[in-house]
Amino acid sequence: MAFTCVVGLQWGDEAKGKIVDVLTPKHPFVVRFNGGANAGHTVKFEGKTFKLSILPTGILCPTATAVVGNGVVVYPPRILEELKQLTEGGVDALPRLKISTSAHVILPYHFEQERLSETGKGSGEAIGTTGRGIGPCYEDKAGRRWAIRMVDLLDEAALHQKLIPIVERKNRLFKALDPNAKQFDAAELAREFAGYGNILRENICDTQALMGECSDSRVGVLFEAAQGSLLDLDHGSFPYVTSSNSSAAGIWSGSGFPARKLDTTYGIVKAYTTRVGGGPMPTELLDGPEGIGEKIRQVGREFGTVTGRPRRVGWLDAVALKHTARLNDADVLCLMLLDVLSGHPELKIAVGYEIDGKPYSGFPSDAAILARCNPVYETLPGWSEDITGARKPSDLPQAALNYIRRVSELVGRPVAVASVGPDRAQTIWMNGGEGA
Numbered sequence: 505m506a507f508t509c510v511v512g513l514q515w516g517d518e519a520k521g522k523i524v525d526v527l528t529p530k531h532p533f534v535v536r537f538n539g540g541a542n543a544g545h546t547v548k549f550e551g552k553t554f555k556l557s558i559l560p561t562g563i564l565c566p567t568a569t570a571v572v573g574n575g576v577v578v579y580p581p582r583i584l585e586e587l588k589q590l591t592e593g594g595v596d597a598l599p600r601l602k603i604s605t606s607a608h609v610i611l612p613y614h615f616e617q618e619r620l621s622e623t624g625k626g627s628g629e630a631i632g633t634t635g636r637g638i639g640p641c642y643e644d645k646a647g648r649r650w651a652i653r654m655v656d657l658l659d660e661a662a663l664h665q666k667l668i669p670i671v672e673r674k675n676r677l678f679k680a681l682d683p684n685a686k687q688f689d690a691a692e693l694a695r696e697f698a699g700y701g702n703i704l705r706e707n708i709c710d711t712q713a714l715m716g717e718c719s720d721s722r723v724g725v726l727f728e729a730a731q732g733s734l735l736d737l738d739h740g741s742f743p744y745v746t747s748s749n750s751s752a753a754g755i756w757s758g759s760g761f762p763a764r765k766l767d768t769t770y771g772i773v774k775a776y777t778t779r780v781g782g783g784p785m786p787t788e789l790l791d792g793p794e795g796i797g798e799k800i801r802q803v804g805r806e807f808g809t810v811t812g813r814p815r816r817v818g819w820l821d822a823v824a825l826k827h828t829a830r831l832n833d834a835d836v837l838c839l840m841l842l843d844v845l846s847g848h849p850e851l852k853i854a855v856g857y858e859i860d861g862k863p864y865s866g867f868p869s870d871a872a873i874l875a876r877c878n879p880v881y882e883t884l885p886g887w888s889e890d891i892t893g894a895r896k897p898s899d900l901p902q903a904a905l906n907y908i909r910r911v912s913e914l915v916g917r918p919v920a921v922a923s924v925g926p927d928r929a930q931t932i933w934m935n936g937g938e939g940a
């Protein structure tokens with residue numbers, strides 16, 4: 505069976521969940537390997553809409569075991585909320601969920617720490633986080649001495665002893681930053697989170713060993729990246745990035761699966777560009793409430809699944825896409841939300857950057873340099889037809905086919921999928937196949 509990865513090639517929100525939903529039935533295991541409850545996926549399943557932010561999207565498939573890998577930071581109340589949502593929607597997910605003993609735990613003090621780091625005195629310019637405690641939890645993971653993992657939730661007494669020095673330190677730090685900051689009690693936290701551990705006790709296991717068994721036995725695994733590659737901690741537009749490796753680079757460290765055994769990597773690309781939070785975005789459309797950017801935002805429903813924040817919108821950036829396609833060694837592209845571009849007489853794609861009128865080669869790793877980059881656009885004819893009913897390439901207008909072809913040429917990867925709507929049926933396989 506196949507070892508497959510679905511990874512976003514932009515700043516997240518590329519509609520990865522739909523492709524995961526399409527591919528999951530062919531994989532016995534689906535694995536989330538990075539991020540936390542800041543990465544929202546909206547998936548339509550059997551006439552119902554589910555909004556997931558930490559559980560793998562593939563958990564909706566009744567034949568798949570969903571794995572939350574060691575690279576994920578877990579807020580247990582959110583896990584339980586999503587499981588309840590699934591149960592109420594008729595999906596029996598709990599028996600098919602595995603959570604790594606080594607996954608780190610987000611605790612309430614991480615939320616307060618993030619609030620202070622984004623808005624507190626001396627915090628500098630805000631990164632634009634979702635406020636879900638993700639970054640502070642990863643900071644504690646890197647710091648080692650102040651971290652709590654899922655395995656720690658299985659023994660309340662031991663958890664309490666670990667939390668005592670951590671909570672004392674956090675309370676002193678918060679009070680120094682803000683006299684009105686929240687203060688926390690180690691015993692209360694231990695009692696609450698050990699309770700979550702008891703509920704999830706049968707689900708918490710050594711998922712690294714499980715991945716090793718899948719690798720050895722060639723049992724199919726689908727890896728589901730959260731967020732997008734331009735937010736990757738090491739390879740994105742630093743410092744306006746997330747706190748984990750949101751590219752395929754995170755698979756090995758975030759799951760224990762040997763990444764060199766991957767068979768196919770699907771690079772998921774929105775037909776235009778969006779971004780949430782701070783940081784430069786060269787192709788952003790700042791043309792006002794009546795402009796093209798706002799029209800695309802409204803038609804594409806570009807508001808955060810987790811936060812509800814309006815997403816920043818811009819033309820497709822082929823410079824950034826070529827960078828992330830190479831970074832992930834994407835085998836094919838999936839061009840999502842193509843239908844949103846219907847009705848525009850002209851479409852633009854950034855084919856290069858300039859700084860102070862001079863060509864700039866490649867995609868800069870430094871956000872300060874990226875902020876100085878001005879896009880060099882190529883203009884293509886648009887189309888007026890409603891393409892949401894298209895089911896095969898020949899159903900698409902020639903201008904849409906030309907747009908798909910040009911994206912493939914600029915990025916240097918074939919387009920395998922064109923998506924023309926949120927439903928699974930609105931998925932056009934450009935080569936006539938049905939994926940991995």
